[in-house]
Amino acid sequence: MNDVIGGLPPDFSEHCPELARHGGLTAAILATAAEHGLGLGDELHAPEPDWTPTVAEFDSPRGRMRVNLRPAERVFDIALYSDRGWFSRWADGITADIVETTGVLTAWKHGATLTELSRRFPFMTYTRLSQGYDEGNEVAVMWDQQIGDPTFAQYRGLLTALRAEPQLAQMFPFFSMWTLRLVKDSYREQPGELLIRQKDDGSYLLWSSSETEEDQREFRRLDDLVAAAAALRTTL
Structure with missing residues (x-):
């Protein structure tokens, strides 16, 4: 041709x-x-x-x-x-x-x-x-999707409790390597995020993106975890 x-x-x-x-x-x-x-x-x-x-x-x-x-x-x-x-x-x-x-x-x-x-x-x-x-309602949509996702059924109680806390409900939730990440900005990556991992015994580990594994805090009561996460958010 x-x-x-x-x-x-x-x-x-x-x-x-x-x-x-x-x-x-x-x-x-x-x-x-x-x-x-x-x-x-x-x-x-x-x-x-x-x-x-x-x-x-x-x-x-x-x-x-x-x-x-x-x-x-x-x-x-x-x-x-x-x-x-x-x-x-x-x-x-x-x-x-x-x-x-x-x-x-x-x-x-x-x-x-x-x-x-x-x-x-x-x-x-x-x-x-x-x-x-x-x-412009991506945060609410993401909470709905994560709570309703059967893949993360074991986290449903945790997600529901976190979303019920007004300050935490403003954060954008998603999972990475079975760790829940709550980020302050749903539009770009930045240091301000909380990380929560559920252990095999049902307890939870909480830390922020500015902390190391040695700074992880362990909680057995969900109410205590939510309160600590809300307090930690103010430091981001």
Whole structure:
């Protein structure tokens, strides 16, 4: 195929000749945006570390947007990220239409909510936590999810008691290596967090991110743990 730029993988040229003419997915998406009057802009960069013409990345005020082309299937795998929050991948979707793909990127770049996005493009899906971040109630959503998660059923009493304490209820809870972490800021990592681990005998260990294992305090009564956690929060 004479009009295909060299360096493209064979399956790209074979299955997607109209895209191959542009020399890669990034250029094909930009050309689609221009053709259909979509305000995607030209803010783009090659994925690292190894750029491939079957991958396109674009910037948006909300975070990175990434599209992977599966040439043999002739579908576009879309992932939308946000630089807000602990869990950055907010929405995913697959479509065989490059115009729809470009429309998703443009809508996300220009501030469409997750609800609006999925209404316009039903193939786009997102998690309840992502919606919580989008709507500004991510802390309450995360408490609900952690308390209702059967994986952490043994922590349910602890989570319920902690959430009942108003100061602790403002913290963002999640588990890492079976340790409960309560962070002050649900949007970025910072030193201010409490850590709680339940021991095999049912007792609890409590410490803060600024402390070492030697500073861990042990509690057998849940009420005592909650009170100590609330007091420790004021020192973060």
